[in-house]
Amino acid sequence: MRNGVPADNVRTERPARTGRRTLSRDDWARAALEAMRESGLGAIAVEPLAERLGTTKGSFYWHFKDRDALIHAALEMWVAESDAMMAAAARITDPAERGRWLTEFAFTGPQGADITTTLLVNSQHPVVGPFLERVTQERIAWGAALNEELGMPPEVARQHALTAWMMAVGIALVRRGAPQLLPQGDEADAYKRYVMELLRPPRAQA
Amino acid sequence: MRNGVPADNVRTERPARTGRRTLSRDDWARAALEAMRESGLGAIAVEPLAERLGTTKGSFYWHFKDRDALIHAALEMWVAESDAMMAAAARITDPAERGRWLTEFAFTGPQGADITTTLLVNSQHPVVGPFLERVTQERIAWGAALNEELGMPPEVARQHALTAWMMAVGIALVRRGAPQLLPQGDEADAYKRYVMELLRPPRAQA
DNA sequence: AGTTCTCCATACGCCACCGTACGGGAAGTC
DNA sequence: GACTTCCCGTACGGTGGCGTATGGAGAACT
The missing domain is CATH 1.10.357 (Tetracycline Repressor; domain 2)
Structure with a gap:
């Protein structure tokens, strides 16, 4: 029953629990990429990122299998940005x-x-x-x-x-x-x- | 009584205890520099280096105050090598x-x-x-x-x-x-x- | 031969981080 | 209003590395 990986894009639907909103897988990936930009690969660390996002490991391990999965997601995001850049330059x-x-x-x-x-x-x-x-x-x-x-x-x-x-x-x-x-x-x-x-x-x- | 730092160059005298020779401060610095060349700053880690040198932390903390002191010593060694290189090229x-x-x-x-x-x-x-x-x-x-x-x-x-x-x-x-x-x-x-x-x-x- | 000094081994406590177990609250569902 | 599902909080054990404390073996000195 672990790791629903809930389509992740449809989740725009769910209105987030009252008050504090709920984090998506992409939120984690974004934060990880950002951390890596600032301080290198070692900065992709679950517990520090959790604190930075105002949450706990519980959230992370629901969205991801392990740390490597997060790195993977962050790099996928980077590739997308890189492709967009190249497309922009190609214009x-x-x-x-x-x-x-x-x-x-x-x-x-x-x-x-x-x-x-x-x-x-x-x-x-x-x-x-x-x-x-x-x-x-x-x-x-x-x-x-x-x-x-x-x-x-x-x-x-x-x-x-x-x-x-x-x-x-x-x-x-x-x-x-x-x-x-x-x-x-x-x-x-x-x-x-x-x-x-x-x-x-x-x-x-x- | 900690940290004798025994001149370190004069120590050529002491014939090393029978069998296994004793390590000098420079041996540690050399190993640290070598490790850094191979795998970056993070590879300058006391316990792994100790194992690599066939000794224990006990040796390290006799020769050095802490990890930063080892990094310092390794970099000093690097500077010396760098200067020697530049001098050689200048010829x-x-x-x-x-x-x-x-x-x-x-x-x-x-x-x-x-x-x-x-x-x-x-x-x-x-x-x-x-x-x-x-x-x-x-x-x-x-x-x-x-x-x-x-x-x-x-x-x-x-x-x-x-x-x-x-x-x-x-x-x-x-x-x-x-x-x-x-x-x-x-x-x-x-x-x-x-x-x-x-x-x-x-x-x-x- | 005893003492001192040099160098190292071992054991310990601490911290940061990983990954797991498990529980529980809030949203949606019936 | 029970029930399920989603998402998270918390507690736990494990690992790896730092730094300290302490004892002890061998060499050197006298």
Whole structure:
């Protein structure tokens, strides 16, 4: 009789018990993702999250089998967000503009918008690994497609996409761990332009 | 009468008790650094390390005040290694060659030779923060000096050094978390050359 | 040979977190 | 208004790691 997993989307019906509303599975997943953004995978911990949500473990273990199930749900939510982002970016028709938009986002997007760095650090985790693998492949393929639009041959396009992605990873990690190193204020804009210039189509290639 | 901290270098004298030798403070620090290279800061844990060293906590708490003291010692050891590396690299007179050597090292140096990524992830830790700050500043300044030797004006040299350092951070993290993404075999060499080319002196700059 | 010092083993209490058992209150159902 | 179902509170046992207390074996000293 454990774990009803009550469709979870239909639950919009139930009016929540008087006074305090009742939590959904998604509420937990959202909170977990948020915690992971802020403090890494270790922050996905049942009891602390319960307190943060103003409830107890009792709620959690009704909605989820165990902690890994929560991590899974949080990452599914992240994948959905990531896909939505890529879809949004794809609506920019000019590929060069699209590239600039991505660079801009890497530097000034919301702090920890991307948990790729966290996932890379925890890539050994059995739940994390597959998610990381999938999203990363998608993103690099996406970047490669963009580069091909810019006129690069497929092989170079992929190399370049990989490089840009690694640069983004580096930026994200530095933003998280040593943000004071990044140029601030008006120097920030100049630096962004400089990086965009650097990530232009390669000049030479065998 | 706690914590003798017995000079620790003079202890080469004592012939070790018959049979099993006795551990030094440095043995602990070395093991801690090693563990951190492999599995991050969380792997610096007293009891697991004790088992790994074939001893018990009793040994540890004789040599160290607490876990943070061990982290400190491990990071001091890392700083020493880092300084030695930079000194070794500085012996390469041709700056371009020196740059290539560093890129080479970023890609094919021993796995986890650099724990910068780990420290960036744990930059909030009170012991980690200062070490990260110091070494990072040194390295970027070092790279900036190299770039000035290559003819860049100081401002650009620093920008470029920061960028190269972030790229190295990205590479290190990917090597740790998703090495399969990096080109393997003979493609690896081509890719390295391509990255070196990318990190050449910038073509344009305002 | 006795004493002192060095280094470690063991046992203990504490805390944080995981997962389970079980009970119970409130909403809906008949 | 009983009854069921949903959702949660609470208590419990287990695990892993931190730090302390204390004893004790061997080496070194005298």
